[in-house]
Amino acid sequence: MKDATEMYIPTLEDMLAAHERIKPYIHRTPVLTSSYFNELTGAKLFFKCENFQKAGAFKVRGASNAVFGLSDEEARHGVCTHSSGNHALSLSYAAGRRGIPCNVVMPRTAPEAKKAAVRGYGGTITECEPSTSSREAVFAEVQARTGGDFVHPYNDPRVIAGQGTCSCELLEQTDGLDAVVAPIGGGGMISGTCLTLSSLAPEVKIYAAEPEQADDAYRSFKAGHIIADDAPETVADGLKVPLKDLTWHFVRNHVTDILTVSEQDIIDAMKLIWQRMKIVMEPSSAVPLATILKNRDVFAGKRVGVVITGGNVDLDKLPWMKN
Amino acid sequence: MKDATEMYIPTLEDMLAAHERIKPYIHRTPVLTSSYFNELTGAKLFFKCENFQKAGAFKVRGASNAVFGLSDEEARHGVCTHSSGNHALSLSYAAGRRGIPCNVVMPRTAPEAKKAAVRGYGGTITECEPSTSSREAVFAEVQARTGGDFVHPYNDPRVIAGQGTCSCELLEQTDGLDAVVAPIGGGGMISGTCLTLSSLAPEVKIYAAEPEQADDAYRSFKAGHIIADDAPETVADGLKVPLKDLTWHFVRNHVTDILTVSEQDIIDAMKLIWQRMKIVMEPSSAVPLATILKNRDVFAGKRVGVVITGGNVDLDKLPWMKN
Incomplete structure (x- = not known):
């Protein structure tokens, strides 16, 4: 395990090396648009579909x-x-x-x-x-x-450099963005996004989206130091883990804001994406759209990248099913 | 309504005119592939994703x-x-x-x-x-x-010419096919497929896929005349209607074979597509893959177009949910 005293911060070169190294093993996932969601939000949304990724997720x-x-x-x-x-x-x-x-x-x-x-x-x-x-x-x-x-799931420079390749592709696939919204749990995807955008497109604002019921990153961001909860409960099961030193470094230095949403907001957004875009994605992946729907004024008129992080959902336990 | 005595058979020219006429109003839907399903079936499958179509279906x-x-x-x-x-x-x-x-x-x-x-x-x-x-x-x-x-849902030359544009795109998007499999209910999609392929790619075999519990097209095909059931019950709710004179004309003259599958085959194939391809599609759209899984010998080693006809499913009533 890494010790904080010897923390290595991954660089743009690490991300570019990852970009070449992993190409044979991953998909360059598509970016989808939806006229329905553009009308609903007043923004132009570009959904980076990592639910179609190998193994079903950006990870x-x-x-x-x-x-x-x-x-x-x-x-x-x-x-x-x-x-x-x-x-x-x-x-x-x-x-x-x-x-x-x-x-x-x-x-x-x-x-x-x-x-x-x-x-x-x-x-x-x-x-x-x-x-x-x-x-x-x-x-x-x-x-x-x-x-x-x-290989830590997020607090590892190799992992963060790898996750950064997602927004590198997103930049290549879109013609300019004003903002990117990605979910935040431990902060691996957000840190990779910060790593890439802070170098290649520093004008793009980075928003982290988090469930209210697991809002430790939000509280950390406001407090100025890491706050970790032991076992938060949320339907967004990928977002329960806390920030660590390396991801906190990126969040503190590069994230524009962290926006939170309720469990019902998440479930409603997830179901709406399934209904209108006809894609299968997991609850964590619906948190960004839920925050955009809740904060219309922040995103209206903007070109916004939205990271759909994964599609590995248990089809027998969908959150809108009655148990 | 059209009288059989004045039945007009749509032509390749009608399909090509439709192709131009409808372009501004429809999507050119993507063709997806899946290494998982290629391994599972031994075939190379090309999924024409009309679940991403405007209004959520090829219709x-x-x-x-x-x-x-x-x-x-x-x-x-x-x-x-x-x-x-x-x-x-x-x-x-x-x-x-x-x-x-x-x-x-x-x-x-x-x-x-x-x-x-x-x-x-x-x-x-x-x-x-x-x-x-x-x-x-x-x-x-x-x-x-x-x-x-x-505008009859399928027994109308304008409708059949329009549906024929789907396999026209599929030909453009793939580099040669041995077969196409599409679901059959009233026969509109299959007739359009026959119309296009019999002219543009007559070497491609055309298979119709049908639920056993609504197998009137299968029985018609074997008997040599239309057999219509009044109210068949199947989870594939788009496939309950019978053939009519115009669609029967295409089925009789151009379909290679009609293959049937059980309700459980359809539900299993549907769930597997959701799980592995991360796309939302309706039960009728799973009937082709179900027939390919059941008739491995017919399709193994072949390049096969598979029409995913639509994605308008009731997310509160998925067929694997317990009621």
Whole structure:
């Protein structure tokens, strides 16, 4: 694990190297537009569809960059991680492509579809309780036992450089943007977005979108230091984890604002995207549109990139279903 | 209504005219591929995604061709139709774009999402019972009252010429095909496919895919004459209607075979497409993939176009949900 005293901040060169390194293993995902949502919001929205990404989420970018950046010696004992889901299956996918072992610690409450996908890519799961404290304890045991290289789901410069390739593509695919909105959990996607845009398009404002019920990043941003909650509850299961030193660095220095929305806002936005755009995406991915709908005045008249982070949802437990 | 004695068979020229006429009002929908489904089937599949089409279904092609082919005099009293759903909202959309009235007769059991969409486009709904006999009786009254031009959902040369533009695009978007599989209900999409492919790519085999529980086209094909059921029950709600003289002409002369699948086959294929391709599509659209999975020997090693006909599904009533 990285110590804060030796924190390495990834650079634009790291992101550009990741961009070349991971190309054979990922999709250049499409950017979709919707006249319906443009009318509804008064903005011009460009949806970067990482739900169509390999392994179903943007996290395969950072995971592939970490896995394929290892020397053969470093890769000898494989990789390991803890993750609420998408990083777990992205790392399993990347490790499988390289042919090395992957051990992941997942909360027992993670969607069954994600657990099945991890196993399908060849990853080995050890379950923990759905809290940060349990996850870290179980992971320490797994890491000691396997000796795998730890690829943190977000607080890792290789991962952040990889996630930054998403907004690099988005810039190439759109003809100028005023703002980008991405969800924030641990801050990996937002940090990668900050890394890329602060160098290549510093005029673009960066908004982080967060569930009210897991608003630790929002409170950290207002307080000026990291505030971490142990086990927040939200339908956006990818956004429950707290900021760490490296992602906090990017959030503090480059994020324009953090906007929060209710659980119902998230569910309504998710259902509306399914209905109108005919795409399957997970609750976390609906948080950006939910914030745009709630803060119409901030975005109206603007050209806005919206990151649809992933599509790995349990079709038997959709949030609008009655249990 | 057309009389069989004066049946006009649409030609390649009609399809090409439609192709030009409707361009401003429809999307050129993407063709998606999936390495997962290629491995699963042993074939190379090219999914023509009409779920991303305007009004959410391929039917907007035929409807737009009919509406924009009318003279101002002919368009004076608007248009009218009966439909289990997608033709209703496609005709409402096209009439709305032209600024003329649209009256539609829909079964009261049609998905709420489709009824709401018809009203959203400005169409006026009159409900009937979910049987062919009730639909035709209620429609006769509506047509007499409004004087609108009748645009049949499939047994109309303008509609078939319009649907034929879908496989015209598919040919342009793929580099040679061995077969195309499309669902069959009344036969509009299949007839348009036959119209286009029999002229432009006669080497491509045409397979129609049908639910076992609404297999009137299959039985017609085997018997050599139209067999119509009054009210078949299937989860593929767009495929309940019978062949008519014009669509029968194309089916009889150009279809290679009709393949049928069970309700469970359809639901399984639909869920698998949602899970792996991350697209929202309706049960009828899953029937082609279900037949390919069931008839692996017919399609393995082939390059196969698969028509995803529409995406207008009621998200509160997905077929794998427990009621």
